[in-house]
Amino acid sequence: MAKKIIATGYGDPADVLAVTDVDVPSPGPTDVVVAVRAAGLNPYDVKLVRGVMGTKPEKLPLSLGAEVAGVVHAAGAESGYRAGDEVVVYPAAAALAEYVLADADRVHRKPADLGFAEASSLLLAGVTAVDTLATLGVTGDDVLLVHGGAGAVGSIVVSEAVAAGATVIATASDRNHDHLRESGAVPVAYGEGLAEAITEARDGKRVTGVIDTVGTDEAIDVSLDLVAPHRIVSVAAWGRVDDGIVVVDGSSEQSRHHRRAAVEPLLEDAASGRITVDIARTFGFDDAAEAFDELLGAHPRGKYVFEPK
Ligand SMILES: NC(=O)c1ccc[n+]([C@@H]2O[C@H](COP(=O)([O-])OP(=O)(O)OC[C@H]3O[C@@H](n4cnc5c(N)ncnc54)[C@H](OP(=O)(O)O)[C@@H]3O)[C@@H](O)[C@H]2O)c1
Numbered sequence: 281m282a283k284k285i286i287a288t289g290y291g292d293p294a295d296v297l298a299v300t301d302v303d304v305p306s307p308g309p310t311d312v313v314v315a316v317r318a319a320g321l322n323p324y325d326v327k328l329v330r331g332v333m334g335t336k337p338e339k340l341p342l343s344l345g346a347e348v349a350g351v352v353h354a355a356g357a358e359s360g361y362r363a364g365d366e367v368v369v370y371p372a373a374a375a376l377a378e379y380v381l382a383d384a385d386r387v388h389r390k391p392a393d394l395g396f397a398e399a400s401s402l403l404l405a406g407v408t409a410v411d412t413l414a415t416l417g418v419t420g421d422d423v424l425l426v427h428g429g430a431g432a433v434g435s436i437v438v439s440e441a442v443a444a445g446a447t448v449i450a451t452a453s454d455r456n457h458d459h460l461r462e463s464g465a466v467p468v469a470y471g472e473g474l475a476e477a478i479t480e481a482r483d484g485k486r487v488t489g490v491i492d493t494v495g496t497d498e499a500i501d502v503s504l505d506l507v508a509p510h511r512i513v514s515v516a517a518w519g520r521v522d523d524g525i526v527v528v529d530g531s532s533e534q535s536r537h538h539r540r541a542a543v544e545p546l547l548e549d550a551a552s553g554r555i556t557v558d559i560a561r562t563f564g565f566d567d568a569a570e571a572f573d574e575l576l577g578a579h580p581r582g583k584y585v586f587e588p589k
Contacts, residue, residue, distance in 0.1 A: 290331030320401030346374025346569025391551030
């Protein structure tokens with residue numbers, strides 16, 4: 281038997297998260313069973329548990345966790361993998377567990393130079409960041425405003441846009457401004473005075489595009505004063521689609537294409553150190569509810585990583 285985290289209902293993680301015993305999965309011919317070393321926690325997992333994405337009773341109990349890194353435990357004859365291979369699974373299902381079953385087309389070889397924790401927490405945010413940049417078509421000529429530039433998605437947006445030569449202005453809490461400066465962005469504080477702070481930061485230049493990873497009305501309103509709606513690409517402002525902004529989530533063919541194409545380059549860039557994945561906290565079966573609780577609030581910069589021991 282093996283352990284797995286589930287949600288038995290929708291609501292406060294402390295009330296609904298549970299650890300259950302399940303059989304270790306057996307692989308079909310094209311499947312791989314991975315012994316989990318680390319799994320990345322994402323806001324999506326927390327929103328799922330809290331019922332933000334819907335509260336259908338028939339979906340209970342919920343399995344959680346969409347990305348994982350580990351070691352192949354058993355592999356189907358047609359999977360192309362062997363026991364002992366170090367891999368990353370993305371997109372994964374039910375990753376907050378000791379073992380994960382995945383079709384081989386979702387399995388990627390983990391670069392030897394990339395740690396398990398970092399590998400487990402790179403791809404969901406990374407492919408999303410690359411999708412926003414590709415959708416907006418960011419080039420070195422752009423003056424880009426990034427809302428949430430110190431978050432998991434935002435920090436990869438910032439580093440890729442800076443690497444492309446763009447001028448980047450990014451919002452974050454004061455405690456993250458040094459990090460943004462080190463990444464090559466001009467930091468601004470969100471909240472009261474945001475519009476004035478952006479005016480000062482752009483220093484007479486015209487903002488040519490916006491990537492929003494926050495989704496607040498404040499972020500969208502200030503952006504609509506700077507650029508045409510189609511130059512605003514968001515991953516979170518679902519309530520503002522009627523304003524003509526572009527929201528991406530991997531559901532369109534173009535968005536899927538951007539995300540698929542981003543996986544291998546992201547793994548290479550993280551292994552070479554061109555992209556860094558900072559870890560804020562690791563947690564296990566016993567303190568999962570606490571980690572879930574922290575992630576949607578004001579939390580330290582970096583990823584929350586599940587380690588099943
Ligand atoms: N559509 C998609 O495909 C997709 C994919 C991945 C994620 N997402 C969504 O994208 C969002 C970000 O995900 P993430 O993994 O990057 O989360 P994260 O690492 O927790 O980052 C959240 C960021 O939001 C900033 N923030 C918090 N409150 C804010 C406010 N009121 N105004 C401005 N910024 C604020 C934080 O800044 P400070 O810490 O500096 O305060 C932090 O940088 C989530 O809503 C997630 O569900 C969507």
